[in-house]
Amino acid sequence: MNPLKHVAIIMDGNGRWGLKKKKSRNAGHRAGLNTVEKIIKETIKNNIKFLTLYAFSTENWKRPKKEIKFLFNLLEFFLKDKIEDLNKQKIKLKIIGKKNFSPELNHLLRVSEKKTSKNKRLQINLALNYGSKAELINAFKELKKRNEAINEKNLKKYLQSNNTPDPDLLIRTGDTKRLSNFLLWQLAYSEIFFEKKLWPDFNEKDYNKIIKKYKNIKRNFGNI
Ligand code: FPP
Numbered sequence: 001m002n003p004l005k006h007v008a009i010i011m012d013g014n015g016r017w018g019l020k021k022k023k024s025r026n027a028g029h030r031a032g033l034n035t036v037e038k039i040i041k042e043t044i045k046n047n048i049k050f051l052t053l054y055a056f057s058t059e060n061w062k063r064p065k066k067e068i069k070f071l072f073n074l075l076e077f078f079l080k081d082k083i084e085d086l087n088k089q090k091i092k093l094k095i096i097g098k099k100n101f102s103p104e105l106n107h108l109l110r111v112s113e114k115k116t117s118k119n120k121r122l123q124i125n126l127a128l129n130y131g132s133k134a135e136l137i138n139a140f141k142e143l144k145k146r147n148e149a150i151n152e153k154n155l156k157k158y159l160q161s162n163n164t165p166d167p168d169l170l171i172r173t174g175d176t177k178r179l180s181n182f183l184l185w186q187l188a189y190s191e192i193f194f195e196k197k198l199w200p201d202f203n204e205k206d207y208n209k210i211i212k213k214y215k216n217i218k219r220n221f222g223n224i
Helices: 014-020 025-045 058-062 065-088 103-116 132-145 152-157 204-215
Strands: 006-010 050-057 091-096 122-130 169-172 191-194
Touching: 014 025, 025 050, 025 065, 025 122, 025 204, 050 058, 050 065, 058 065, 058 122, 065 091, 065 103, 091 103, 122 132, 132 152, 169 204, 191 204
Parallel strands: 006 050, 006 169, 050 122, 091 122, 169 191
Antiparallel strands: none
16 A cells, blocks of 8 residues: 655636536635635545645736635635644644735735644645746756756755655646646656546545545556
């Protein structure tokens, strides 16, 4: 059985879910947050140590202002409401992506990271304003600035995931098969599962089914 240390998730399909329910795209995001909470609980139950969630990409800025505002309000609400609880559950929160939001949100993100920084049960990497290409370019710039050799070990030091093992498993919900500029380096040998369900409909049972399948895959890492 394969060990499972790190699950990464592209939580796709909120907007479509909201519209399918004859509500709004934003109603889909709100429902998506419930799934986030369920999946965090289930991740702990499965004793998985790292969970990376793609919440907002560098490309998502192209969306209507109203939707962007809603998403960040939702994030603010979530952190203000839940950070104590996450801390009690010994969850560490780390933001990956560039924190160039409003001064208030930047502050809230920093405070949340600091408060939970010593926790060891589960690390949640929340990808916000994250793009893998930008992350890689930044890492190469750091190498150049320090005149360090270009090799895997050195490059990894400057990725934002530097304290996280590469994902063993990537799940993308929403019946779309693409990586959308997410962890392009780190996913080199991950097992990838594309799930038909939209993110708000994804549940613990679906998650455990994927975990079970993953555990039984023969992982070769290039070997035979
Ligand atoms: C992709 O669905 C989802 C997002 C861009 C946002 C993800 C946000 C959440 C799951 C809720 C908020 C989470 C936190 C941690 C506050 P989409 O809108 O692209 O769906 P579509 O493909 O149906 O348009």
